[in-house]
Amino acid sequence: MRRAVVVLLGGALVAGCGGEDAERAEVRSYLTRVNEVQSAQKDVLVRADTVLRGYAESKPIGAPALEGVEADVRRVRAEVAAVRPPAAAREVHDSLLAIYDLDAELVGEAVRMLEYQDAAPEALAPLDKASSRLRRDLDRAKTAPAQARALDRFGSALGRASKRLDLLDVPVLLEPAHAAQVKRLGSTRALSSQLESAVRNKDSRRVATLLLRFRKNTASKRAERRLTRSGIKAYTARLQELTEAQTELGRAQARLNRTFRTS
Incomplete structure (x- = not known):
């Protein structure tokens, strides 16, 4: 099951024609800043994606491969959370943070499952x-x-x-x-x-x-x-939650785009 941990908000999300009012400018500034934060941490997020997909696909992933990944994901999440969204972008912001929360939880659960399946x-x-x-x-x-x-x-x-x-x-x-x-x-x-x-x-x-x-x-x-089969089956079900969260982020982006769409 392939998924993307790096969720970059499209720069064209609120692009419009002609002049740009203050609210649109605030949203654009917010999206730009979030993109910058995530781009700077791309290696961390790609690493998380690689090891989590590997575990779900029954590849030989050991607990050491996941060491520090949860803390890294939570750190990036904190940096994204620190970017204050304007009111119009609050839904997109919350949806993005929900994805990071799920990512961190999945990493933590993967580590505990690997340790348990050894013990x-x-x-x-x-x-x-x-x-x-x-x-x-x-x-x-x-x-x-x-x-x-x-x-x-x-x-x-x-x-x-x-x-x-x-x-x-x-x-x-x-x-x-x-x-x-x-x-x-x-x-x-x-x-x-x-x-x-x-x-x-x-x-x-x-x-x-x-x-x-x-x-x-x-x-x-x-x-x-x-135990191994049960763990992977349950983990795959949790990954579906992440897919649904990403879908919801896409919907939130679309709603934001419609809000600022010019006629």
């Missing part, structure tokens, strides 16, 4: 070892108490993984995926506890039923890919 798999990684140990211990266990102890150890590993996930800084766009992951861990831990109880009670029918559900819950290792 979440790391928090879950010990479960692979715990799952392998569980299978090995269950294969070797000759008694119900030994099997129950193996399940108890695995349940504890699930609890520790849940606590590690709880400590992560979860970006807003990944909150649903994070909640689903935590819920899945909780469900697996509950099944582990129920299975442990059934084993201790030597309830073979319940053990068989719970074992099928337990294996299904612990079989998937696609958590990292699911």
